[in-house]
Amino acid sequence: MNSELNYSTLVKKTIRLALLEDIGHGDITSSLIVPHSSKAKARVFAKEDLILAGMPFVKEVFAALDPDVREKTFFKEGTALKKGDVIAEISGRARSILAGERVSLNILQRMSGIATLTRTYVEKVSGLPVRIADTRKTAPGLRFMEKYGVRTGGGANHRFGLYDGILIKDNHIKVAGSVRKAIKCAKKAHHLMKIEVEVKNIKELNEALDAGADIVMLDNMSPEDMAKAAGLAKGRVLLEASGNVTLDTVRSIAETGVDIISIGALTHSARAMDISMKITRSKQFP
Amino acid sequence: MNSELNYSTLVKKTIRLALLEDIGHGDITSSLIVPHSSKAKARVFAKEDLILAGMPFVKEVFAALDPDVREKTFFKEGTALKKGDVIAEISGRARSILAGERVSLNILQRMSGIATLTRTYVEKVSGLPVRIADTRKTAPGLRFMEKYGVRTGGGANHRFGLYDGILIKDNHIKVAGSVRKAIKCAKKAHHLMKIEVEVKNIKELNEALDAGADIVMLDNMSPEDMAKAAGLAKGRVLLEASGNVTLDTVRSIAETGVDIISIGALTHSARAMDISMKITRSKQFP
């Protein structure tokens, strides 16, 4: 779901919260050292190779702080950068640039980290008819930004939250009593939604197929079972592999014939990329 | 700064934002499958060895969702858990437990990840008179939670934001013109604050000592230069090492005699710990 309205609303809320926790009652150091009227230029640059993601959010950071700060970007989102590449040039009041520096970099480092890790997974399965997808295992408050990072790295988004898709998981099945009963309940949904169900073995897969599931998630199955599942269900329902996927195992999982591979680590365990901001010029106006 | 007032205010805001982005207009799946009156019990358990951190925030998640949900915890924060250990038991309305599951686990996995990584660093320097400290390189909106994760792992907190300490960094020095000039400006601060300055070589260190800095951060210096710095400044000012610290290098850095080692990776690149929640019992009330 690409709703601009709420996408931007939630991102703006997170950014304001991040500025609030970092700046609080104010940046004491800058207020003492940097004259009110000083203008500056700063460069943001990559300190290692990375896939760039996050500059639109950096613009939101400065827009929230000071609408007169300008950002000039030199690469499109998703570009593979080399160590030393200048990502952007920020210009405006020096105090505003310094107040937004850390929050901007924290976002850029994290989203580029996610895009870079996603790209690595996507390249591992190149040539195969499978999508690398994210999960809801994102940092609290950063769901939209992190899923953007995954898209920028070439991955696909799964549902955004509990509100935009029916996905019956193990705990629902536990409450309902069985895969069959859970699917039967879900069929009471309004007529515009499909039903995905998580299964942990071939028996449950068959139950799901019988009960009329539209999509089946194979949870933590062995590659052998996944291949068997694909044999049984391919074409009848969409198949999603999930659980314990690593860079070492992703290609062999893809080769079992599943349609989607979803990976929590894309968002919850990506390493931050090393990115810095340096003021290159400053001058004081009267 | 340990202010309960705002600590809890900011944490509550982040948790509400996280619930908002995950639940949105509502959990469709549960509303179809889980009867309104169903009660359930669920267990949260470790799927790998880890240092536990984050249960207080999990309680906040359920408090925000449904004040009738109860959490029983089995270990103190900071305890080293083994794979399989049951961390907590959650009981209450099944819909509420399911609505809070993902946000709870996202927090717990991340904070335990930070505590676990911090503990590893702390153990690397055991026996040496040095503190492992965090930085402001935290996920946007999660500053307070992540710094709690660091404390829980045995690390020390640096300042919380731009508002609670003067730290003159390279960009301030660039604007001011020199280390000396920057420190002179900072001395105009109200009389209740000390002054820390970042230097990148021995020459700047001497300038900082002359100008009356209280604390000096050695930025990205070689171990040799750090040792030299310690020789010059030990006892006159507090010394902080920063930049490119890894598990391989941290002990040799500590041995140079610095007082504090600050490490961005504690918060920006900790891997999430594997933690799950399973419903163990459910029952429907009329």
Next chain:
Amino acid sequence: MNSELNYSTLVKKTIRLALLEDIGHGDITSSLIVPHSSKAKARVFAKEDLILAGMPFVKEVFAALDPDVREKTFFKEGTALKKGDVIAEISGRARSILAGERVSLNILQRMSGIATLTRTYVEKVSGLPVRIADTRKTAPGLRFMEKYGVRTGGGANHRFGLYDGILIKDNHIKVAGSVRKAIKCAKKAHHLMKIEVEVKNIKELNEALDAGADIVMLDNMSPEDMAKAAGLAKGRVLLEASGNVTLDTVRSIAETGVDIISIGALTHSARAMDISMKITRSKQFP
């Protein structure tokens, strides 16, 4: 979508807004005439025959104003009441009862009006395999309450908003270029959603069937065309009749074989039921 979380959030917001616009800086009359410590009992009663709907919202009104006000209800929602029936008894501080009187009655009169009109339609098609459904033509801010009124009267809810279902309408088709092209685009949606499309003639119906629509809305078609459409599409897709449905025409439309009849008038043109509140006892405490 039955999300309690946001259902109640939005209802609470509307109720607060309604209290704000009615009470503003305060109820001058009561503050002058009714002693601060006066307690009272009031009866809410039907002044004409009606289907009762809205008491849960009346409880929210008083909860927002004064948590010590108590409401005792005498009938279940959806009950057919006779003129003179006492719906509820409200007791508590007299000022609180008077401050909430008008907003409570405005809600109760409107929701009972909607339930009553819906019941009339539902009874017109009794015995036929068709659902009477609402639309998004609701009073601004009252979507959830009004759709509750429809359910209470025995109708079915269509989607709640633009966010919980794909419905391709004439204006989308205009932008896309054709029914076929619009459906093709919609197929890029994430795999968990079905696709409904609005058609205005048999030609467009065929196009929709070919392109793989899941549900088809027949917009303002004549009964003859609707019957023809049912002949072509019954069983392949779900059929929804929409536009210019009246109490006089609803049964003949139902007899064409459509699955759903959606009616804007249920919410946008229901007459308010006549309901009053009378204080029956009051007494002042010291």
Next chain:
Amino acid sequence: MNSELNYSTLVKKTIRLALLEDIGHGDITSSLIVPHSSKAKARVFAKEDLILAGMPFVKEVFAALDPDVREKTFFKEGTALKKGDVIAEISGRARSILAGERVSLNILQRMSGIATLTRTYVEKVSGLPVRIADTRKTAPGLRFMEKYGVRTGGGANHRFGLYDGILIKDNHIKVAGSVRKAIKCAKKAHHLMKIEVEVKNIKELNEALDAGADIVMLDNMSPEDMAKAAGLAKGRVLLEASGNVTLDTVRSIAETGVDIISIGALTHSARAMDISMKITRSKQFP
């Protein structure tokens, strides 16, 4: 009270709530079918004869959604339109127009319905020295918009809420003990306010006159009693008729000599007018 400040504040709140409940996390259909850069023109037109009211609120809807959408209106508010008349032309981003369509029409249909019904009542009493006024029986959250609809139809507004005028009703009298006692209490109000009291018979009218009421509301009285009341009180106080006024009875009530006739049905039971929006042109920009 014509306060621009709060008039617009409350209207803006209602419109945001209406957009929130309709759009939620986003318009899925448009996000799939309508390219981000598409521009469109749409026409809003009357599908039946009506008195136009509500276009200023439609402008607020689009202003809240997208400040770049433009509205061109072709008739002044309060104009009697014929079926087929084009009310306005909306142009801008196609996604914004589609996102605001339903909320805009819901407002326009409702306010035009109120204006149209009000005009009918006003015309019924033409030539007589009486004002047709509204009440506080408005849809929750829509007080200001609906009272605007009444004014646009040629009616007069009564007080806006409990905060801007003293009106002693039956329940106040019940608490106070008598009409006389209630008026005596109200006289303690600050010196800038007058006092209106509701009476249900000639005896109470006389009590109100004696006690010094400034305005008297005749509640549900017979035309004969109203005429008698006018004979007694005309010129001494202002007289307001209220209760069970219909298009059939309004003129004979007016002829009794009352000064104001207030009618709840103007706002609580007006039928929505039939108004549509059609996209007439769309084009995609690169």
Next chain:
Amino acid sequence: MNSELNYSTLVKKTIRLALLEDIGHGDITSSLIVPHSSKAKARVFAKEDLILAGMPFVKEVFAALDPDVREKTFFKEGTALKKGDVIAEISGRARSILAGERVSLNILQRMSGIATLTRTYVEKVSGLPVRIADTRKTAPGLRFMEKYGVRTGGGANHRFGLYDGILIKDNHIKVAGSVRKAIKCAKKAHHLMKIEVEVKNIKELNEALDAGADIVMLDNMSPEDMAKAAGLAKGRVLLEASGNVTLDTVRSIAETGVDIISIGALTHSARAMDISMKITRSKQFP
């Protein structure tokens, strides 16, 4: 207007703002020195003679900070206290008491200052049929608290704001063109309000009487002119004296026969009373 609803809403907002600006990210000193579990008792006492006002707001301060803090008060509001009198005893968590100390005292000192000054004025005119009233010259955000202080000291409240009474001042007359024209416009107000007009000489007073004003404010007139005004208008309209009233002149002004004397200094220039809080006992719980 005595609306509890909004009275308390606005007071709560001001108190939260005051706590926010005083505590910000937290009380550093207490967090270091006062153990989390310490309990304490503190006494609030008068350090000079004063009229007590403001304890209800002190309760709001602690309620906002920590619902477990208890306040025991020893005197009714409006009591004349002697230096040394113990006003209240506060008990609860020591950190909460210390966090609320300054804001509580700031309110108590200011409101008692206003009550004390008002009482002095009221005593100056004792025995005369005149009311000492306040104005809108209050500290921003403290209107309700300060008008409470005036009432507590025995004064009367004028209107609370621009929203609850018509008062035509010199600037309105300037825009309207004349006293007569301004009053004529104001007569278009809804029928529930009276009209007060400010005049600066006898000529304008006559104009106001002719045009039908209900109340006349004599602005900065000499005692002789006020006496003349009283001769002309006493009994026909209410007369209010305003401008340059001091403790030396107030009685002679009252003796001219005016009905109300309004004094800005009651709120804008009252000296703060000297009041302190001392912790009398503290103890730490495990």
Next chain:
Amino acid sequence: MNSELNYSTLVKKTIRLALLEDIGHGDITSSLIVPHSSKAKARVFAKEDLILAGMPFVKEVFAALDPDVREKTFFKEGTALKKGDVIAEISGRARSILAGERVSLNILQRMSGIATLTRTYVEKVSGLPVRIADTRKTAPGLRFMEKYGVRTGGGANHRFGLYDGILIKDNHIKVAGSVRKAIKCAKKAHHLMKIEVEVKNIKELNEALDAGADIVMLDNMSPEDMAKAAGLAKGRVLLEASGNVTLDTVRSIAETGVDIISIGALTHSARAMDISMKITRSKQFP
């Protein structure tokens, strides 16, 4: 701490609250008398000699009400004005000017009162090496504005709140057990802060010096004791005199050799200056 970010945030909140409490649902008088399209010019002028302070906040008032209002100022903040001087000219919509008049003047009168009183104190100690400082004894919600008033009058600001400096007061010492113990606890603060402690006699001063305090506040000491304290501690720590400072005693206190004299009366007991606004021209546009 001069943080623009939060300085302006808190000031904006206070100003909105002040407008809310004054205007509420709207300015009835102006809405009746002043045509919607009227433009006006108004002059703000001093009615007595004063030090000007507060015009930046007046600009915020009108910015919050109506961005099209323009203010032209004729003097710099801190200028000594004579009775009759025109401070500013306000131009724009007449309704906006009238709606903002009272709140603007309330701020301007108060801040100029504070600046004027501060200037008087500062002049009393001219030539001596001492700073006149404010305290936290400010009107609730006006901390930032009032401390600005002090600076404008030539005074110095002490800490802004509990969050930006450690100050151990009598109540902390009571909880800790002794001056020594309290200072020891405070030393656990993060390394960037100094420690100030309040003492009431020479014995406590010596204890504070021994325990390593950085600043000592001499609370309510006699001039003789203050001189003795200065003899003991001058140069070792900074000395602050506090308590019962008046215009009569301030110079002799300064002569004891203390570094700072802090005075609560600067903010809590300054008399409002007399300042008015007069509309000088108005005209109506079609």
